[in-house]
Amino acid sequence: MREEQAAGAAEDVDSVLGALADPTRRQLLDLLAEQGTATATTLAERLPVSRQAVVKHLAVLDAAGLVSGGRVGREVRYALRPAALDATARWMAALAADWDRRLAHVKRVAEAGE
Template sequence: MSLAEHPDPARLFAALGDQTRLGLVAQLADGHKRSIAQMGEDLPISRQAVAKHLNVLREAGLVQRTRSGREVHFALRREAIEGARLWLDKVGAQWDSTLSRFKSFVEDSL
């Protein structure tokens, strides 16, 4: 997923900015699909709270859900994580360029 394909990087980073949601993403990072019950087993919050957090992640494009019988399973959308990484790389490159120009300016002024 390129930056242009993701409509709102701010929403993606806001979703990742919550400790519980970041933990849910970490659980899904192994590539396995999980149900809400499975993801909430070791968390001190209700299944309903887990579902709300997963919905925020889904709306941000970070996870996808599929129905399997009566259960809903969630999986990480790796392309969304890649999009976030690309965005951070782009911002990092801009800062590197700015700092390099600043360094040259200071050195030339001495």
């Protein structure tokens, strides 16, 4: 069961990193962080892409767990979901700590050999 959880967590991180690879999607996240919630139309007004392109980018962000959309009347309002980003940040911090340990070991070995 533990391996399945690790594989699922790795897929989540892959999905988040893939979504963050596009500069337009990062801009959308910045705008949502700034505004709280927004529609695709209001987001498109602030970007050099069409509303349809914004909707496609929002779908990728939604699939990665970074945003959620909820219908309010006739419009869909999008909001940030920070949990997936937090999990990715924790993974990156653990990876950095592992590399720090490895590099400290290499340093100790190199200094001992002098």
